[in-house]
Each structure stands twice: as C-alpha cells, then as structure tokens.
Amino acid sequence: MPVFALVLLGVFAEIAVMIAVGNAIGGLWMIALLLVGTLVGLQLVRRQGAQTMAAFSEAVWKRQQPHQEMADGVLIAAAGALIMVPGFISDVAALFLLFPPTRKIVSRRIARKAEAAALKFEHERRFGAGQVVEGEVVDVEPVIITDRRELT
Incomplete structure (x- = not known):
C-alpha cells in the first residue's frame, strides 16, 4: 500500500x-518543453550508457569486478525510464x-541497504526466523507383514 500511495502522490x-508550468508559459x-526535455534526456542516457559500457568492458578486460559499472548501468536504465515518463519532476x-x-x-x-538486507537474510536463514514449537519426537516401529492373509 505505501508504494501505491507514493506512486499516486508522484502522479498528482x-x-x-x-x-x-502550463499556466506560466502556455500549454x-x-x-514543447516536455518533448525537448525527453529528446535531450534520451541523448544523455545514450551517452552515459555508452561510457558505462566502455568502463564495464575495460574492467572485465582487466579481470576486475565491475560492481560500480553494473550499478551505474542499472541507474542509467532507471533514468531512461524516468525520462520516458512525461513530467518535469521525473525529468x-x-x-x-x-x-x-x-x-x-x-x-x-543502495549497496549499503542491499548489504544490510543480505546480512539479515543470512542471519535469519542460519538461526531461523519463525516460532519455536516445543515437542517430543516419537519413534514408531514399522510393521512388517510376513503373511498376506493378515491384510484381509
């Protein structure tokens, strides 16, 4: 529910x-300003994406972990999605x-939050996150049937 409310608030x-803005400069x-902003933004996304891809390739070529490059790629993709949404706040x-x-x-x-979530998940997986139910294990001896006539 909070995510829906946040999206609804953003739309309003x-x-x-x-x-x-329409009242100030005309509809x-x-x-026109929204269209120009979208076109300029898409060019920026394209340029930043190309630079990030080059940095990613260079990191892989040097046999390094491309963590920052991957994060940049995700954030640039998010920026591209925001630019496609018509509006000044999203731009x-x-x-x-x-x-x-x-x-x-x-x-x-984002990396700090993800790391904290991963540590919490690891802790819950290791130590359990649910209720502990006290009980007693009862072993039942299996019944071995030697004669088929006992079944009827």
Missing part, C-alpha cells in the same frame, strides 16, 4: 507541476541519476 505532483510551450530525478557524482551517492546507498 507531476500533474500539478505541469499545470503550473503548447509546456508540451529532474532522471538528470539526478545521470549526473555521475550523484549517481555514485545513490549507488552507494
């Missing part, structure tokens, strides 16, 4: 900003993800 915020200029968020210093900050935060 985008609409409110578009209405405000056609707002649409600003996409530019935030496309700017390398802020992208590095975001990837570090």
Whole structure:
C-alpha cells in the first residue's frame, strides 16, 4: 500500500507541476518543453550508457569486478525510464541519476541497504526466523507383514 500511495502522490505532483508550468508559459510551450526535455534526456542516457559500457568492458578486460559499472548501468536504465515518463519532476530525478557524482551517492546507498538486507537474510536463514514449537519426537516401529492373509 505505501508504494501505491507514493506512486499516486508522484502522479498528482507531476500533474500539478505541469499545470503550473502550463499556466506560466502556455500549454503548447509546456508540451514543447516536455518533448525537448525527453529528446535531450534520451541523448544523455545514450551517452552515459555508452561510457558505462566502455568502463564495464575495460574492467572485465582487466579481470576486475565491475560492481560500480553494473550499478551505474542499472541507474542509467532507471533514468531512461524516468525520462520516458512525461513530467518535469521525473525529468529532474532522471538528470539526478545521470549526473555521475550523484549517481555514485545513490549507488552507494543502495549497496549499503542491499548489504544490510543480505546480512539479515543470512542471519535469519542460519538461526531461523519463525516460532519455536516445543515437542517430543516419537519413534514408531514399522510393521512388517510376513503373511498376506493378515491384510484381509
């Protein structure tokens, strides 16, 4: 439910900003600005994606782990998705993800959260996360049938 509420809030915020910008500069200029923003954003995604792919290839060539390059690739893809959504707030968020210093900050935060979640999962897997039910094990001796007439 909180994710749905957050998405709904984002949609309403985008609409409110578009209405405000449309009132300030006019409806056609707002649409033109959205289209230009989308085209420029897609070019930035393309360029950043190519740079990230080159860095990924170089890291693999040097036999290094391309952790940062993979995180950059995921965040650039997220920025591309945000740019495709019409709206000014999503475009600003996409530019935030496309700017390398802020992208590095975001990837570090995500990595820390993922590491904490992995440690929690490992702890729960090792020590159990459920209720402990006290009980007693009872061994039952198997019945061996030697004569088939005993079955009827």
